[in-house]
Each structure stands twice: as C-alpha cells, then as structure tokens.
Amino acid sequence: MAADSDACVPKALTDFVFDLYDSVTLSHIAEEQKRLYNSDFRDLSSKYFASTPWPSPQTIATECNGDPLFLALYRELTHRHWHAVSRINIRDRMEGWQVYRELFEEILQEEPNFYITPGWAFDILNEFVYQFQGFCQFRTNLHSNAVKYGLIKEGESFGSVNSSGPAPPQNVIDNINMLTSADAWEVEQVFSYLHRLVKIGITSERPAYQYLGLFASVALSRLECLLGDYSASLKALMPISDAIVVKKDDTEHTAVEIIQSVFLARLSMAYHAGISFMMLRRYKDASRIWGDICAYMQRGFKTGQLRKLPNSDQFNKQYERMISLLAIVTHICPPAGTVEESILRTIREKHGPILSKIDAGEEGYEDLFMCPKFVTASFDNVYKLQMRAFSKEMAPQHACRKLRSYMKLYTSVAVSKLAKFNDMEVDDFVPLLISYKYRMLQPEAPESNMFTDDATSKSALDIHYYLVEDLVHVDEAEKERRFEKYFVGQISQNAEILGDAMAINTTI
Amino acid sequence: MAATPTEDEIKALVASASPYSPSNKVKLEAYLRAQATGNAAYSFEANRILMKLYQFFPTTATVDDKEKERTNSSLSLVLALLQYPNTTDLLALSCLIPERLKAQEPCASILQCAEYLDACQFTEFWNVWKSLETNTHAAIAAVPLTKHHAVLQAGICSVLALTYRTAPLKTVLAALDIASGAELTSRQDLVGIDKADASNVYFGATADNTKRNRVFQDVDFTSISNLMAKISKE
Secondary structure: OOHHHHHOOOOHHHHHHHHHHHHHHHHOOOHHHHHHHHHHHHHHHHHOOOOOOOHHHHHHHHHHOOOOHHHHHHHHHHHHHHHHOOOHHHHHHHHHHHHHHHHHHHHHHHHOOOOOOOHHHHHHHHHHHHHHHHHHHHHHHHHHHHOOOOOOOOOOOOOOOOOOOOOOOOHHHHHHHHHOOOOOOOHHHHHHHHHHHHHHHHHOOOOOHHHHHHHHHHHHHHHHHOOHHHHHHHHOOOOOOOOEEEOOEEEEHHHHHHHHHOOHHHHHHHHHHHHHHHHHHHHHHHHHHHHHHHHHHHHHHHHHHHHHHHHHHHHHHHHHHHHHHHHHHHOEEEEOOOHHHHHHHHHHHHHHHHHHHOOOOOOOOOOOOOOOOOOOOOOOOOOHHHHHHHHHOOOOHHHHHHHHHOOOOOOOOOOOOHHHHHHOOOHHHHHHHHHHHHOOOOEEOOOHHHHOOOOEEOOOOOOEEEEEOOEEEEEOOOOOOOOHHHHHHHHHHHHHHHHHHHOOOOOO | OOOOHHHHHHHHHHOOOOOOOOOHHHEEEEEHHHHHHHOOOOOOOHHHHHHHHHHOOOOOOHHHHHHHHHHHHHHHHHHOOOOOOHHHHHHHHHOOOOHHHOOOOHHHHHHHHHHHOOOOOOHHHHHHHHHHHHOOHHHHOOOOHHHHHHHHHHHHHHHHHHHHEEEHHHHHHHHHHHHHHHHHHHHOOOEEEEEEOOEEEEEEOOOOOOOOOOOOOOOOOHHHHHHHHHHHHH
C-alpha cells in the first residue's frame, strides 16, 4: 500500500512527523498538537497524498526514534486517511484490524506516558467503530452472495467453499477464503478493547487515557445502538458525568465539558442515545436530548460557528435526521417546554404535510424514522428486526392521538360517547383508554444527568384523565412551572444595570 | 450441567472488561435456569448478555444447540414478562432476539401475552396465559407459571389503579381473572384497591386517578424582594 509513497519523503513531512512526535511524547502542548493534527496533517494530505497513502511507519521511524506507540498512532492516522480517500477492499479492512489491535495493545499493555488531544482521541475510537460497522456490512453482503450462489445455506456460517449453484464470481470465492483464513474484527475483541479503554480511563489520572476512556464510552454507546442493544447503549454513557474531572496543566474540565468540546462526539452521543431512548419507549428523554442538540445546531448554523469546526459537511445531514426523529417523538408526545419553539416551527415546516397524513391514518411513521445503519455480528437481518420493533411500537399511536384529540374537548364525557367518536364498541374502547395512560407512563431521567440509573416513572401525556365508573374526567396535565431561569436572568441583568448606574460619577 | 454461579459472580461478569466472551455462555445459561426455577435473583443484564452471545456466536451447528438457544430465549422473555408493569426489559430483549426465534413457540405465545398486556386486553391475555399454564411448552417448563399468576394479577391491578377511581366490578374481575367479589376483597396482595361492593371496585386515591390541583404561575414580588436586595448590594 505505501510502497510508492516511501520512495521520496518531502521535508515538510519529516518535519511534521518530528513535531507531532515531540508533542505526543515530550512537550504535550495541546494548542501546538491541535494545529499539527487539525491543520498541518490536512494540508500535507491534500498537497502530497490526495489519492495516495502516506509513507509507511518504517519510512519515518527515524524521525521518532522508532517509538512503538508513536508509530502505532501514526499508522492509525495515515490508515484513516487512506480509508477516506480510496476504495477499500478486503485486504484494507483486514489491515485496519491489525492497525487498531497494534495501537490498543500498545496503549493498554504498556501504559506509556503520552498526550493526544480530545479531538484526536475521539477520531481514533469513532473510526474504530466505523470500520467495524463497515466490516460487518461487507460480511453480511458477502454472506448474501454466498447463499445466492449456493456456497452455503441460509443461516449457516462461512465454511469450506463448495458451490452447488451457478458458478460464483472469483472475487466472491477469494473474499470468503480471505475472511475465513484470518481472525479479523472479532466482535468479542472489539468490545473488549472498548471496555478496557473505558476502565483505564476511569482509573488513570493521565489526560490522554481519560480522553480515550470517555470517548470509548461514546463509541461503545454507538456500537451497542448499531447492534440493537438499546439498554446497553444508554448504560455505556453512565461514566460521563460531572463527577469525573480531567486536569490538564492548570485547567480542569468535567467529563461532560470534554465531550462537548468535540462537537462530533456530542452529535454522535445525542443521536444514538436518542434512538435508544425512543426504542425503549422513553419519548420525553429522546425529545429532550434531540431538542437540545438541534437548538444548538440551529443557532450554530445561523451564526456560522459550526462551519469552522472539522467535518462540518456532515452536520447538516445529521441535523435533518434528528429533526425528522424529533417530528416523531413530539407528534406522539407533545413536548411541553422540552423543545424550543424555533425547533417545533422547523418541524412543522419540514414535516407538517407528512404528519397530517399520519393523523389521517394514510401513512405511518416509517418514512420519518432516520435510523442508523444497524449491523449484525451474525447473519440475521437486524435492520428488519429493528424496523419491525419500531413499527409495532408506532402501530397504536394513530388511535391514541385520535383519542387524545377528542378528550381535549371535554372536562368530562361518557365512555360510550367517547367510544362512538373513536368508532369503537365500549368493550374494545376501554382497553385503549387504560393502555394509553399506561404506555405513556415512562421512565424519565433527571435533568442533571440523562444517563443515570435513577430514571423515575412520569406521565408523558399533556392531558390527565381518569375514570369514575363510566365517566371519563379530563384535566390538563400537571404543569411544571419553571420560573427560576427567567428570574435569575432578570435579577442578574438588574444587578448589572445597578452596578453600571452606581459607577456613574455624579460629583459636580 | 454447570454449577449455578452466585449473584455476585454474575455481577462481576456483567461489570468485567469481557462480558461478551463465549466462555461466559455456560455460566449465564446456568444462571438463567436458576432464575427460571426461582433459585436465583432476576438479572436482566445477565440475560441480555446471553442473548447477545447467541447473536455474536450463532449456535446453529447442532439440533441441541438450536434447541438450547430457543429454550433460553423463551426463558429470558418470560422472565422479562413477569416484571410487568415494567416493560423496558421486554422491549430491550425483543430487539435482540431474531425474528426466526420469535416466530416459533413458545416465544410467539409469550410475545402475544406481552402484546395483550401492553394493550390492556386482559381477558385475551389470560386466555393465552392459561393455555401456556395448562400446556406448558418444554422450553419454559422450568418456570412455575401458575405460581406467577398472582404476580401478574398484582401488576394488572396497579395498571387499573392508574386510570380507574371507580371501576365496574365485572370489569375488574375479568381483568384480574378472579371469580368473585369476595375473592377479590380477600386478596391482600392487590395493592391499590380500597374496597369493593356488589357493583363497583373503589381504588385508592392517587395523583393518577384524581383531579389535579391547579398550579399558580405568578410569584409575588415580596417573596423574592429579599433575594433582589441582597444581589443589588453585591
């Protein structure tokens, strides 16, 4: 892969490698490393390696005293670049596994003293999960091809290749042989590395390990979500709290602040956690997490702030996906103050027509369900499984919304009358009345920590109703009047004005 | 058959750096069996990890392996169902167990029971549940379903109490699969019921089944004037 690039190494590159090595292993200066990692690497890549790989680690080893950790970091960085600019084949995928294995073994076994920025730490772990996801998808496609050509039966693993159908293309056979001949991207090992990084991040006092630990939590959460394990996805985010503090030089930052300093990490965490909340029937928590990030992004798009960040080209697409998902949860479960009005307006503008069709019973929520690319470590159709689970959850919503719209018109109404409005017999209608209230009693996390174990059951309804014999009594839901932000803001503004007024020199 | 691990061993396994190691399968299967027979505390995390291990390491090599996977998937689903009215465990497991297993018995009947409970179609639920009790599939034979009858009745009662302040007696009897009002009033475990007479059941007053108090939005100035005076001095 790197043979051509090794031939002639520009001086700018050797200088870059030397400076980066110094910042990682010796100086640990964050600002300098940010410049090298974010700007210089990008500039050198576009100038010298726009469609070719960077030189191999062996070529630049003299610039870094052959330091095994730095060489492993360099190899990962340049492999990631190659992954982004080229068309990946199975050899590249297998090599990717070796790259990450080497890097994580070096970090976990030897525990060297080094420093990488939060952004770099996140990029490593994000790419690790991304490449595993790509490998699983590749393997699933290969499996489908193998079944199609009669090389294996449906539901069977890859074994020895014996075709019983039409002659398969040679590349299919070659790929299967390569896949079965090597241990690559074993799911148990992938999880093991992430779990070990999380643990070492909790116990270590070195910033680099703490960053890796935190972003391993984010990566683990994403991976669990992609595999359809939503409770594990949320559980993986528990280490991220204000209780954990990272000290670098003279500054201290909480775990939450570290995550928020890398916007892609914040985005990934919000998106996948929101999906997990929604699939576990925690609509208010999903609403809150997506509402917050979408409001932040909307402001960021208006001020141009987000455009300055790395990978900003991906932000718009993610924003649209989350708006679409927010349309689902706010339609089922009216937000009552958890989502800003500007976001609700955007939802109405973009998805108003489709939501009206859903209300009329003409369509379902499936078109709005911007789910991740689910993967499987086996060969079951995990996408179909998750879509079925989603559709099953959404199936009663049309009847529930219709029921809600009628109940909002009354303070008390006979069950039989309400049943008639809903085109149902009383015996079929009463279970709907009871189940609507029951299904909307959902776990809700406290505002201080969304990923705690301390979620309490609260009603997600914006109406309150109960039955006395055959009469339904309807009341508005208990409103949570939040005054403190308004008053504290006004008090603080008043104090500022008063201070300015007192400072005016009134002596003549 | 492997010895049953202790609850502490299972907690350590769940919290370890390699919960998805295939070597954990035997321990987790043994613990699931112990949960089913009532000899170990319920652990959603342990059962979830076992379902993931089946996903990661498909055991389709022999008929016995397939049967074990079906048995243990069914057991984990029925144990999650017994946490009703809590549905989170069942929702989570439903997204992990493949469709091909969910379509087979007894998973199909267990999930049908879960759907009826979710939709509060309690009469239909008892029909399916009682047929499971009388013709228990071999896969879930370890679970004493009749013993859990009362647990499910208590769960259903708590769901009724969310919505009903006063309910017709026959509705409650059908929902709880109880023959008579006298039997209903003798049941101490049905929390939420105040009393019952010949026509109605009266549930205890809670915030869920009574009128809410109005919350006043305005805050008068005198209650915050001290705070403002303090800030203005700073």
